[in-house]
Amino acid sequence: MIKLEHITKYYNKNKINQITVCNDVNLSFKDTGLVVILGPSGSGKTTLLNVISGMDSFDEGKITFAGETLEKYSQRKWDKIRKNKIGYVYQNYHLITGISVYKNIEPMFKMQGITDEAVINEKVAKLLKIVNLENYSDRLVRQLSGGEQQRVAFARALANNPDVILADEPTGNLDGKTTIELMNLIKLISKNKLVVLVTHEKALCNYYADRIIKISSGKIVEDKINEQVKNLDYIQEHIITLSDFKKSTTKTDGMVVNRFTDSKIKDELNIDLIERNKTLYVKIDSDSLKRTKYIDSDSEIVILNKPEDRVKRLETFDLYDDVNHSDKNQAFTLKDSFKNALERINIFKKKNIILYLVLFLVGIVISVSIGLIGEIYNVSEPFVEIDSNYITVNMNKSKYDTYNDLYNIAGVDQIMLVNEPFRFKLTNPKYYELRESISVYAQPIDIKYFDEENLIYGSLPNEYDIVIDRSVADVIINENRDKGINSYKDVINCEFKLQTNGSDTYKAIDTALYFKISGIANGNSQSVWMKEELIYSFVTPNLIDYRIMQDGFEIVSGDLPVDWTRIMINENYPSVKLGDIPYNIGITAGNFYISGVYRYSPDGITSYDFGNTMVTELPHIKDKYFNITNFRHSAFELLVYSENVKSTLVNLENAGYEVSANVYEPINARQEKLEENQIFFILGIGGILISAFSILLIMRASLISRMYEVGVYRNIGISRKEIRRIFLSEIIITTTLSSVLGYLLTIVLLTQAESSIQLVSITHYTWLTSILVIVGLYIINITFGLIPINILLIKTPSAIMKLNDM
Numbered sequence: 001m002i003k004l005e006h007i008t009k010y011y012n013k014n015k016i017n018q019i020t021v022c023n024d025v026n027l028s029f030k031d032t033g034l035v036v037i038l039g040p041s042g043s044g045k046t047t048l049l050n051v052i053s054g055m056d057s058f059d060e061g062k063i064t065f066a067g068e069t070l071e072k073y074s075q076r077k078w079d080k081i082r083k084n085k086i087g088y089v090y091q092n093y094h095l096i097t098g099i100s101v102y103k104n105i106e107p108m109f110k111m112q113g114i115t116d117e118a119v120i121n122e123k124v125a126k127l128l129k130i131v132n133l134e135n136y137s138d139r140l141v142r143q144l145s146g147g148e149q150q151r152v153a154f155a156r157a158l159a160n161n162p163d164v165i166l167a168d169e170p171t172g173n174l175d176g177k178t179t180i181e182l183m184n185l186i187k188l189i190s191k192n193k194l195v196v197l198v199t200h201e202k203a204l205c206n207y208y209a210d211r212i213i214k215i216s217s218g219k220i221v222e223d224k225i226n227e228q229v230k231n232l233d234y235i236q237e238h239i240i241t242l243s244d245f246k247k248s249t250t251k252t253d254g255m256v257v258n259r260f261t262d263s264k265i266k267d268e269l270n271i272d273l274i275e276r277n278k279t280l281y282v283k284i285d286s287d288s289l290k291r292t293k294y295i296d297s298d299s300e301i302v303i304l305n306k307p308e309d310r311v312k313r314l315e316t317f318d319l320y321d322d323v324n325h326s327d328k329n330q331a332f333t334l335k336d337s338f339k340n341a342l343e344r345i346n347i348f349k350k351k352n353i354i355l356y357l358v359l360f361l362v363g364i365v366i367s368v369s370i371g372l373i374g375e376i377y378n379v380s381e382p383f384v385e386i387d388s389n390y391i392t393v394n395m396n397k398s399k400y401d402t403y404n405d406l407y408n409i410a411g412v413d414q415i416m417l418v419n420e421p422f423r424f425k426l427t428n429p430k431y432y433e434l435r436e437s438i439s440v441y442a443q444p445i446d447i448k449y450f451d452e453e454n455l456i457y458g459s460l461p462n463e464y465d466i467v468i469d470r471s472v473a474d475v476i477i478n479e480n481r482d483k484g485i486n487s488y489k490d491v492i493n494c495e496f497k498l499q500t501n502g503s504d505t506y507k508a509i510d511t512a513l514y515f516k517i518s519g520i521a522n523g524n525s526q527s528v529w530m531k532e533e534l535i536y537s538f539v540t541p542n543l544i545d546y547r548i549m550q551d552g553f554e555i556v557s558g559d560l561p562v563d564w565t566r567i568m569i570n571e572n573y574p575s576v577k578l579g580d581i582p583y584n585i586g587i588t589a590g591n592f593y594i595s596g597v598y599r600y601s602p603d604g605i606t607s608y609d610f611g612n613t614m615v616t617e618l619p620h621i622k623d624k625y626f627n628i629t630n631f632r633h634s635a636f637e638l639l640v641y642s643e644n645v646k647s648t649l650v651n652l653e654n655a656g657y658e659v660s661a662n663v664y665e666p667i668n669a670r671q672e673k674l675e676e677n678q679i680f681f682i683l684g685i686g687g688i689l690i691s692a693f694s695i696l697l698i699m700r701a702s703l704i705s706r707m708y709e710v711g712v713y714r715n716i717g718i719s720r721k722e723i724r725r726i727f728l729s730e731i732i733i734t735t736t737l738s739s740v741l742g743y744l745l746t747i748v749l750l751t752q753a754e755s756s757i758q759l760v761s762i763t764h765y766t767w768l769t770s771i772l773v774i775v776g777l778y779i780i781n782i783t784f785g786l787i788p789i790n791i792l793l794i795k796t797p798s799a800i801m802k803l804n805d806m
Ligand code: ADP
Pocket: 011, 012, 019, 021, 039, 040, 041, 042, 043, 044, 045, 046, 047, 048, 802
C-alpha cells in the first residue's frame, strides 16, 4: 500500500555541511499492523516519517501511496493525501490549545464533507469514547494533561478514517501508566489500520511491534518481524490481562473466589474476610506475597480479560459511513473564515492599535490626496478657456494701426478685440441688489456664430437676447445660491445689465439697459453669445451703439456720427439741458466732436437720463475700443474667429503673425495643475505605500502569533488556498475597519464641509474614482498583507512546524 523506493533526502544540500538524513531507503508497508521505527535520537526517524506523509520533501527516489506514485514532491498532491489518508500524531501533540477539543477535531470532519454540527458532535463524541475521553468535547485543550492531550491527538488523527496513522514518539512526554494506555490504544488501532510508530524506546517496541525497522544515520540497518515479548515488568504493573494467569475457582456457600496467579507454585493463602457495618475487612497471611493492593474505580490498574477485548469495541463504530473524499470539501468555508476573522480582530486590535490608527490615518491621507488630485483633474471649468474657434493673435507695435488687415487673410471670419473674459453684471428679480450685484466673467462671441443645435435650455435668441454657455450658467448658480439662483430657470430669469451712468447703484432702474438671457448652450467654454454691437457697447465705457436702444432711440437734432471722431450726446446732458450743445467733449473713451443730440424714450413719453452715455456706430466704437485698450501696450493680443482654425492658423503664420489656437485642451490644463500640485500625488502615493507597509506589519504580527496554528492546519492537510483565505478575510476586515473607513469618513466630512460652510472647493470626488480607490486599497492591502503568509506557505509543513519548535 505504501512503498518507498530509493528515497534519499539531504539537509543543506550542496553545502559543506550537507547531511544525508534518508539514505536510499526502500520500504513497503502492508495495510494493517504496528510497524515500529527504532533508532537513536538524530538518526532520521522524524524526517523519514515526514517524508512518508509529505510533510517534508525528498530529493531522490519515489513514493507510492495508495496507488499514486509521486516522483517529485508536490505540496498540493500531498495535502490531498494527508487530508484523506493519513493521521499524524506527534510527541508534542500539536493541538491548538486555546480552543476546545471539539474545535480541534471539527475541521477534520468538515474536510470530509460533513458540515452538520449535530452530526459532527455525535462523531466527535464517539471518537472521544474510543480514546477514553468521554464528555471531554467542550474542554479547553490547554486544561488537559499530557496523556489526555495525546489521546485527543489520536482522536483527531482517526477522524478522517485514515489508511495509516503515523506517530512520532507519541509517548515521549508521557508517564509510564499513560504510556501503556496509549500503546494499548495504538495496538488496538493497528488491528484495522497501518500504524507506523517512531520511538527510541526499545522496551515498548519489543512488546507491541509487529515489525521493527531499525534506522541509523538515515539508513535502514535492520527490518524484522517481531516475536512479541510480553512479560515486561513495568507493563504488568499497570495492566493485568487475566488470560495470561493460571486461574482456580473456589465456591463455598454464599461466596465465589477466583484465584489468578503468575507463579508456578501455589502457596498456601489464608484470607480472613470480616463483614461488619457494610464494610469489608481483609486480613492476609502469606509467606510469598509481600504487598496487598486494592482495585477500585480510582486505582491505576487496568484489568483486561483478554488483549483483544478493546479491539472489538473499535470495530463496532460506524464513524465513517458518510465520509466523502472530495476536493471541494473545506475545513473553513469563506463564511467561517470571515466569522473567525471578525472574532479575532477584537483580540489583536489591542496589540496593533497603533498600526490600526496608522491605517485609519492612511485612509484619511489617501482620501484627501485623491480629493485634491480629483480637483486637479477636475478642470472642466472654463475659467481660462475661450471658444475653440478663436485664434489668439499676438500683435506688435508695427501692426498697431492695421489690425483690420487681418481680414485680408483667408479664413479670418471676424476680429474680436475683447481678448479675455469680461465681467458682466446681471440682475435677478428674486434678488434686490443694494451694493453687490451678481456678476460673471465670460468671453463674448458674435451671436451669428451660435449653433442652434447647441441650445439645451430656454429658447433661441431674438434681437439683442443673449445665449450663455452651460458652464457659465453653472458658475452663476454656484456663486449665487444665496441670492436665490438655484437652477437654469433662475439663470434664464436674470438679465445682463448695461449701466449707462458709470456708477452702479440701486437707482440704476432708469439709467441702465437690460438684455434677456434667452437660452443656455451645451458648451464647456466661458462663452456668451450676443450681437457684435452689444458686445462693444458693454465693454466700452460711456459709449454704446445706438441700435441697441432699438425703438427707444430717437434723434433730437444733428446727425449720426460718420467716423470715430464723432459722437451723439443725450438730451439730458447737463449743458444740453441748458440749451447749449458743446462743440466737443472728453469722456473716458477719448475726445469727440458732437454730431447731434439723441433721446432715449422706450415708452415714447419718458426721456431717460442717459446724460453720461454717448452713442455712435459699431465700426467707430470698435476703433475707439481698440485705441483705449491697446494704445499703451507695446505688445497686445486679439482674437480671430475662424470656422476653420487649422488652416487659418497656417495662413496667419505665413503672413508673419504669431498665433496660438484656443482649442480646449484639458490635458494641458491638467498638466499645468499637476505640475503645481505634485505634492498631492506624493501624499497619495505615500499614503498608499504606508498602507501597504502597515498591513504587511499587521499581518506579519498576526502570523507570528499563529504560525503554530498554520503549522497544525498544514499538517492535517488543510490546503494552502484555505489558509490564505483565512488571512485574506482578516485583511479584508482590517482594511474595511481602518483604511476604507477613514477614507469614506473623510470624503463624507470634506464634501459636507465644503457644501455647508461654502468652503472653496479644494477637493473633488466622483463615484468612479471613489470606488476605484477603494478597490485599489483592497487590492494593495491584500497583495501586501498576504506576503508574509505566502512566504511561509512556500515552506513544507514540517519546516513550518520546526519554526515553531525553535
Ligand atoms: P530523529 O527524529 O531520529 O531524532 P530527525 O529526523 O529529527 O532525527 O533528524 C535527523 C538529522 O537531520 C539530525 O541530525 C538533525 O540534526 C538533522 N536535521 C533535522 N532537521 C534539519 C534541518 N531543518 N536542517 C538541517 N538539519 C536537520
